[in-house]
Amino acid sequence: MSAIHSHEIDTLQQADPFALPPPCVLLVDDEQSILSALKRTFRPQGYRLIMATSAEAALEMMAASEVDLVISDMRMPGMNGAQFLAKVRQQWPSTMRILLTGYSEIGSTISAINDGGINHYLSKPWDDRELLLIVAHALEEQQLRKQKMALERKVREQNLQLADFNRQLERQVQSRTEELRQTVMFLESAQEEEQKSFLSMLRVFSDISELRAGLATGQSARVARWCEQLALRMGMTTHHARDTMMAGMLHGIGKLELPDELVRKPIEKMNSDEVQRFLWHPVRGQMLLTPIPSLAESGEIIRHQHERYDGRGVPESLSGDAIPLGARILAVVRDFEGLCNGGITSLNASPEKALSMLRAHAGHRYDPLVVESFIAMMEEQQMALEQQTRLLATQELRVGMKLAEDLRTKSGVLLLNKDHVLDDALLARLRRFEQLDEMPLKARIVLH
Numbered sequence: 001m002s003a004i005h006s007h008e009i010d011t012l013q014q015a016d017p018f019a020l021p022p023p024c025v026l027l028v029d030d031e032q033s034i035l036s037a038l039k040r041t042f043r044p045q046g047y048r049l050i051m052a053t054s055a056e057a058a059l060e061m062m063a064a065s066e067v068d069l070v071i072s073d074m075r076m077p078g079m080n081g082a083q084f085l086a087k088v089r090q091q092w093p094s095t096m097r098i099l100l101t102g103y104s105e106i107g108s109t110i111s112a113i114n115d116g117g118i119n120h121y122l123s124k125p126w127d128d129r130e131l132l133l134i135v136a137h138a139l140e141e142q143q144l145r146k147q148k149m150a151l152e153r154k155v156r157e158q159n160l161q162l163a164d165f166n167r168q169l170e171r172q173v174q175s176r177t178e179e180l181r182q183t184v185m186f187l188e189s190a191q192e193e194e195q196k197s198f199l200s201m202l203r204v205f206s207d208i209s210e211l212r213a214g215l216a217t218g219q220s221a222r223v224a225r226w227c228e229q230l231a232l233r234m235g236m237t238t239h240h241a242r243d244t245m246m247a248g249m250l251h252g253i254g255k256l257e258l259p260d261e262l263v264r265k266p267i268e269k270m271n272s273d274e275v276q277r278f279l280w281h282p283v284r285g286q287m288l289l290t291p292i293p294s295l296a297e298s299g300e301i302i303r304h305q306h307e308r309y310d311g312r313g314v315p316e317s318l319s320g321d322a323i324p325l326g327a328r329i330l331a332v333v334r335d336f337e338g339l340c341n342g343g344i345t346s347l348n349a350s351p352e353k354a355l356s357m358l359r360a361h362a363g364h365r366y367d368p369l370v371v372e373s374f375i376a377m378m379e380e381q382q383m384a385l386e387q388q389t390r391l392l393a394t395q396e397l398r399v400g401m402k403l404a405e406d407l408r409t410k411s412g413v414l415l416l417n418k419d420h421v422l423d424d425a426l427l428a429r430l431r432r433f434e435q436l437d438e439m440p441l442k443a444r445i446v447l448h
Helices: 006-012 032-045 055-064 081-091 103-116 128-160 162-189 192-212 219-233 238-250 253-257 272-279 281-289 293-303 325-340 351-360 368-388 424-437
Strands: 024-028 048-052 069-073 096-101 120-123 389-393 414-416 442-446
Touching: 024 032, 024 055, 032 048, 032 128, 048 055, 055 069, 055 081, 069 081, 069 128, 081 096, 096 128, 120 128, 219 238, 219 325, 219 368, 238 293, 238 325, 253 281, 272 281, 281 293, 293 325, 325 351, 325 368, 351 368, 368 389, 414 424
Parallel strands: 024 048, 024 069, 069 096, 096 120
Antiparallel strands: 389 442
16 A cells, blocks of 8 residues: 555644544454554554453443544454444444454454444554554544534524524624634535535525525525536636536625615615615625635635626626636526526516526626527536426326436425435325425426
8 A cells, every 4th residue: 555644644633623622542452462552553643542352341431431433353252343333333323433354354344344334444464554544534524524413403403593583683694604604614624525515514504595585495506506517518627617616606695794675675676776785795705705715716706796798897897808707607697597586587587588688688797608608508408308307296206216306396495305216105295295285296207
């Protein structure tokens, strides 16, 4: 294996201002020499180490003290490592589990993976640096899970408080802004495998903002997805397309400081002063993201989303190619969504009408190349969707069918995610919901 440098481990263990006391690591082996070797390996890392020479003794220790991670030998008298880790999984599922095993114990190792749900395993003799890095990764993963659970609890609490959200908003702006900053900082510190979880949480915050504005949830998520697709279509690198996607997800974050009556009003109903106040919310949005270096490009895109191609926009009256391409993309996608969902006009436009309106303003409000690329993309997606999927009423749905897109109510509430496979229980719940809501549901299904 390639050499693992000590600074990689140090990087994984850098201090977090919100960090808990040093993690507790339990070492389990019936050989005292192995325990001593492990103790010497981990002592410089600052972990709190406890040791047991049997699985039974280890279970007693875990019952008496919170343990973050267990390293267990496979072969021990009495209860072996696979059986021990299975019990740990049942009683303390959040504890990370690592197995030390010999080459001759492959059958028992498979049992431990299946029954004990181990996170990692290492063959003896182990490489100290590899072991240290695996443990550091495992502890960081656990910390990220704890942060994710804390954020999920916070979101549930906020949903319960939506009834009086408007009255409390002015007092909560600072704390809510800090929560959003911490959410974005969580993305900065998470490993690549945690990115999807962060984006899901970000989508929840976007949905909450949309509910406050009286809009159907999911609009920011759609804007983000189309921004990324269009950016790639127009030749952006994957990195810059992702910046544009993040800008799409967060493009309305600056609206948190606008009053309710302005946020909920279609742009065509605003007077000139209200329009000017509304158009400057992206500047505040960029300021909120300033502490996060990796979101600097997304913040710049958000800042310039209300520039106009003819130079008559805000905040800097940029024109043509002087406007960042990501901002030109965001402007087109954002207004398409707004036209279709009542954010710009009082009446919702059909997708065809919205695309026609974008084309009518190309060269003035929008970049003509962006408009034409977006129209072509949407037409291709609609054609592909119609060829590969079918829209069915709930009575036509069958067990085993797979959703081609998110299933939402007419008000935008998410019922089932894209790619969900239907079973008897889900079909029964959907039909009961349809009866209670007295609104017909239709699901787009993937054709096999």
